[in-house]
Amino acid sequence: MYEFLKNLDKRWIFLMMFLAVSVPIYIIGKTGKTFPEVPTLLAEATFQAIEELKEGDPILLSFDYDPASEGELAPMATAFVKHSCEKRLKIYFMALWPVGPQMIDDVIARVIRSDFPEMVYGVDYVNIGFKPGNEGVIKVIVTDLRELYTTDDKGTPIAQIPMMEGIHSVQDFKLVVNVSAGYAGTKEWVQYAVTPFPDKIKLVAGCTGVQAPLLYPYIPQQLPGLLGAIKGAAEYEKLVIDKYGGTNPDPKYLEAKRRMGPQLVAHILIIILVVLANVIYYIEKKREART
Amino acid sequence: MKRTVPLMITALGGFVLIVAYFIPATQGWGEVAAIWFDILAAIAFVLGGGNLLKIHLKKASDRAPGWGYSVITVLAFLTTLSVGLGKIGVNPNPMYPGFPLSGDYREIGSPFWWLYEYAFKPLTATMFAMLAFYIASAAFRAFRAKNVEAVLLLGTAFIILLGRTFAGVYLTSWLPDSLFGLRIENMTITIMSVFNTAGNRAIMIGIALGIDPIWGRGRSDPCTNS
Amino acid sequence: MRTFPVIFAIALCMLRPTGGEAQERVPPAPPEGLRAIDHPWDHGDRIDLSWDLSPDDPSRVGAYRIYRAERVDGPYEIIGRVGAGTNQFVAEKLERDRPYYIKVIAVAHDRSESAPARTAQPVAPTRQPFDGSRFWLSIVTLIFCGSVVFWINHARKGRPVKIRKIPGLEAVDEAVGRATEMGRPCLFIPGIQDMNDLQTIAGITVLSRVSQIAAEFDAKVEVPTCRSLVMTAAREAVQASYLAAGRPDAFNPDLIYYVTDEQFGYVAYLQGMMVRERPAACFYMGAFFAESLILAETGNTVGAIQIAGTAQPAQLPFFVAACDYTLIGEEFFAASAYLSGEPGQLGSLKGQDVGKTIVALGIIVGVVMYTLAHVVGLDTPLGAGLSQAVRYLREVILT
Numbered sequence: 001m002y003e004f005l006k007n008l009d010k011r012w013i014f015l016m017m018f019l020a021v022s023v024p025i026y027i028i029g030k031t032g033k034t035f036p037e038v039p040t041l042l043a044e045a046t047f048q049a050i051e052e053l054k055e056g057d058p059i060l061l062s063f064d065y066d067p068a069s070e071g072e073l074a075p076m077a078t079a080f081v082k083h084s085c086e087k088r089l090k091i092y093f094m095a096l097w098p099v100g101p102q103m104i105d106d107v108i109a110r111v112i113r114s115d116f117p118e119m120v121y122g123v124d125y126v127n128i129g130f131k132p133g134n135e136g137v138i139k140v141i142v143t144d145l146r147e148l149y150t151t152d153d154k155g156t157p158i159a160q161i162p163m164m165e166g167i168h169s170v171q172d173f174k175l176v177v178n179v180s181a182g183y184a185g186t187k188e189w190v191q192y193a194v195t196p197f198p199d200k201i202k203l204v205a206g207c208t209g210v211q212a213p214l215l216y217p218y219i220p221q222q223l224p225g226l227l228g229a230i231k232g233a234a235e236y237e238k239l240v241i242d243k244y245g246g247t248n249p250d251p252k253y254l255e256a257k258r259r260m261g262p263q264l265v266a267h268i269l270i271i272i273l274v275v276l277a278n279v280i281y282y283i284e285k286k287r288e289a290r291t
Numbered sequence: 292m293k294r295t296v297p298l299m300i301t302a303l304g305g306f307v308l309i310v311a312y313f314i315p316a317t318q319g320w321g322e323v324a325a326i327w328f329d330i331l332a333a334i335a336f337v338l339g340g341g342n343l344l345k346i347h348l349k350k351a352s353d354r355a356p357g358w359g360y361s362v363i364t365v366l367a368f369l370t371t372l373s374v375g376l377g378k379i380g381v382n383p384n385p386m387y388p389g390f391p392l393s394g395d396y397r398e399i400g401s402p403f404w405w406l407y408e409y410a411f412k413p414l415t416a417t418m419f420a421m422l423a424f425y426i427a428s429a430a431f432r433a434f435r436a437k438n439v440e441a442v443l444l445l446g447t448a449f450i451i452l453l454g455r456t457f458a459g460v461y462l463t464s465w466l467p468d469s470l471f472g473l474r475i476e477n478m479t480i481t482i483m484s485v486f487n488t489a490g491n492r493a494i495m496i497g498i499a500l501g502i503d504p505i506w507g508r509g510r511s512d513p514c515t516n517s
Numbered sequence: 518m519r520t521f522p523v524i525f526a527i528a529l530c531m532l533r534p535t536g537g538e539a540q541e542r543v544p545p546a547p548p549e550g551l552r553a554i555d556h557p558w559d560h561g562d563r564i565d566l567s568w569d570l571s572p573d574d575p576s577r578v579g580a581y582r583i584y585r586a587e588r589v590d591g592p593y594e595i596i597g598r599v600g601a602g603t604n605q606f607v608a609e610k611l612e613r614d615r616p617y618y619i620k621v622i623a624v625a626h627d628r629s630e631s632a633p634a635r636t637a638q639p640v641a642p643t644r645q646p647f648d649g650s651r652f653w654l655s656i657v658t659l660i661f662c663g664s665v666v667f668w669i670n671h672a673r674k675g676r677p678v679k680i681r682k683i684p685g686l687e688a689v690d691e692a693v694g695r696a697t698e699m700g701r702p703c704l705f706i707p708g709i710q711d712m713n714d715l716q717t718i719a720g721i722t723v724l725s726r727v728s729q730i731a732a733e734f735d736a737k738v739e740v741p742t743c744r745s746l747v748m749t750a751a752r753e754a755v756q757a758s759y760l761a762a763g764r765p766d767a768f769n770p771d772l773i774y775y776v777t778d779e780q781f782g783y784v785a786y787l788q789g790m791m792v793r794e795r796p797a798a799c800f801y802m803g804a805f806f807a808e809s810l811i812l813a814e815t816g817n818t819v820g821a822i823q824i825a826g827t828a829q830p831a832q833l834p835f836f837v838a839a840c841d842y843t844l845i846g847e848e849f850f851a852a853s854a855y856l857s858g859e860p861g862q863l864g865s866l867k868g869q870d871v872g873k874t875i876v877a878l879g880i881i882v883g884v885v886m887y888t889l890a891h892v893v894g895l896d897t898p899l900g901a902g903l904s905q906a907v908r909y910l911r912e913v914i915l916t
Contacts, residue, residue, distance in 0.1 A: 013428045014427070021423065036457065038476070068419035068807065105397070182807075183710075210807070212483075213830075216488040267456050268458060269427065270426070273427060273430050273431040274431070274434045274445065274449075277431045278435060309658075313647060315559065316644060316646065339775035343774075343777070346771065356793060357789070414781070414785075418785055418808075418811070422807060433838045494846060495830070497846050497847050
């Protein structure tokens with residue numbers, strides 16, 4: 001047994017990880033049960049930032065992620081849009097990543113067209129699309145959005161979109177929500193939007209797990225709310241669904257909570273693997289010391 | 292001349308950006324320099340595309356090892372390029388029905404959308420998902436408690452791993468309120484907001500300072516190799 | 518009999534509530550002495566306004582509204598609102614060299630408005646030659662750059678410059694030598710960002726050194742890139758290295774090629790290539806994101822010696838766990854100087870240390886002052902002074 005574990009083929013580990021993720025997905029899919037979530041202060045702060053807004057307030061959602069991180073970020077993006085629709089905010093979508101517009105289209109189809117068909121494009125929500133330039137885009141639109149964005153994502157001139165009236169820069173939005181998978185993302189929004197205009201621009205964000213530790217230095221002054229990885233998304237989902245989900249919420253608003261099951265099992269597996277590896281290491285050291 | 296001109300352009304670009312930051316009258320110069328870079332990058336993209344075709348066509352014609360992958364690469368490249376540029380299968384914009392190319396290439400149901408939705412998206416998501424397997428194998432192979440620092444690091448890792456799931460809440464929920472801070476989910480918050488933040492601030496400062504001399508070191512330009 | 522209803526109606530009219538209708542709102546007294554001057558040392562888009570508070574402030578005045586116009590008779594547009602007790606405002610987003618007329622109105626709690634206080638003459642914001650808000654930053658930049666220049670000159674005069682050992686860079690020669698002995702290629706990946714990223718430039722700098730060693734050892738270095746511009750720069754660097762090593766004939770430009778801009782497409786290619794060609798040495802030098810662990814684990818599977826260098830804090834743990842050597846942050850940026858041993862470059866490293874010392878001192882001074890201010894109490898003269906000093910440090914010097 002010791003020799004087997006000492007020379008354990010990687011493929012056994014891959015198989016264990018596969019089972020650790022797929023079995024909980026199957027069980028949760030069949031039973032519909034999820035683990036309870038207790039929202040942390042950061043998730044509460046993010047929720048409150050949108051909850052404090054009034055009907056008709058403009059909110060900018062910047063979706064800076066791609067299909068690779070969709071698994072981690074799509075649930076929080078869905079929850080953000082759901083929350084904004086329930087609050088009847090004026091929703092403005094944009095993206096700093098080339099495939100961001102596809103992510104926006106997905107969320108619009110999944111949430112707005114499906115559950116809020118009374119919302120009218122151009123009056124209640126608009127997608128101004130992607131512009132290349134990363135932080136260069138942010139630097140321009142914080143003072144003059146129309147210098148860069150002359151049309152929306154479909155090519156309609158900005159002047160012809162009713163809800164663009166009065167919106168000349170990012171400072172005209174009551175809140176900026178950024179869903180970020182890397183560069184360009186939340187860090188650039190903090191550095192080039194919030195820092196030069198701390199009293200005029202308020203930002204909350206959702207990001208991947210690997211990015212979250214890097215954003216903690218900005219909390220709470222520049223970044224009052226942050227959702228880190230699928231855990232943050234699950235906490236935020238709970239807050240949104242508790243308030244607006246009703247007694248039988250749509251499963252698409254519970255995705256993050258469902259994904260916490262495989263996360264728990266996978267984390268426990270990693271802990272077991274590390275402990276096992278260290279036990280083998282110490283046995284080996286003892287044997288070497290004896291010989 | 293071949294080395295001097297690029298050196299001078301590099302030095303001038305760096306100098307322009309610094310001056311534009313401090314002297315208001317020159318603010319526009321920095322933006323112009325940034326636009327020039329975007330133009331260069333766009334032209335280089337054509338160069339890169341041509342190079343990609345050249346390399347893979349050569350590999351296929353030479354029947355070099357792995358030439359089958361080169362054939363797939365070339366086919367995928369040309370298919371996506373023609374479907375996207377030519378807007379094949381895309382309905383024209385209702386405002387301009389007489390212009391076939393007036394439609395949106397990302398139109399739902401179009402071949403380009405199909406390639407994105409059923410080829411690109413699953414492949415990209417799969418590559419990212421592979422990280423889960425690799426983290427497990429890396430953890431088993433490399434995470435050894437060889438010294439005190441490693442033990443501390445592993446202990447912290449275990450707390451964070453448990454604290455980010457329901458397991459952490461469950462394991463220490465029995466602790467009384469007086470020992471609130473020892474509950475795993477609260478220890479996770481303390482580690483992230485105190486220790487992690489301090490460490491990240493130090494790394495950010497170090498990296499930011501390390502970047503500065505790169506601009507000034509003309510002699511370290513790779514073209515001069517000195 | 519009809520007299521009573523008439524008298525009753527008259528009495529009713531006399532009892533009709535008079536309330537606010539009959540009582541006229543008295544406007545508050547206006548602010549006085551409105552002064553407008555061009556904001557100093559700026560881009561020419563701001564005017565500083567100040568006035569004497571209305572005599573009715575704060576008893577009746579709740580706010581002040583500020584207006585601007587391009588003609589004395591208007592039309593005026595509102596540009597700001599400040600609370601009672603405030604007698605300053607900075608008008609922003611103005612057009613350079615265009616004269617403006619300003620008026621300030623005091624607004625009472627009952628929303629009545631005072632007569633306006635106006636500027637006697639129009640004021641035009643003008644652009645100054647230097648951005649004053651960045652004065653302290655320019656001082657720090659001069660000190661920093663000055664120290665770098667000083668140490669470069671110091672090193673060029675032949676005085677020794679001590680740099681600590683960086684194991685990852687010491688191992689570069691060993692890695693290339695190992696690849697030569699095994700008859701397998703070296704793989705060099707300069708990150709996935711473009712040439713505008715400093716890490717990519719640093720990676721290309723290390724590439725020139727690695728390719729020079731490879732040229733001397735007659736080893737093959739393959740450089741698949743994620744950006745076309747990086748491919749061009751890498752080719753130039755490697756060609757120059759081969760020339761410097763006296764082996765221009767051995768340079769093969771086809772070994773440096775572009776793959777794709779797409780992150781995971783690039784990684785998929787690299788993975789396949791590593792499994793097929795089994796490089797003996799892998800160098801990951803540049804900006805990496807999620808693909809770092811995929812590359813490192815694949816390299817480990819094929820038995821390659823792996824040296825990584827990046828300034829991406831999120832990816833460093835993966836490289837440290839999976840690679841043989843990792844250059845962390847500034848060690849990576851110091852690589853060029855370290856590998857070449859050239860005095861000028863070593864001197865610039867020393868100059869960096871001066872900058873870091875300034876920052877560290879600034880942090881210590883700021884933290885000590887802030888802590889002391891709270892320990893002695895903010896209401897004491899010392900505490901108030903320290904608190905003000907910290908505010909100046911934070912809002913003026915460090916902004």
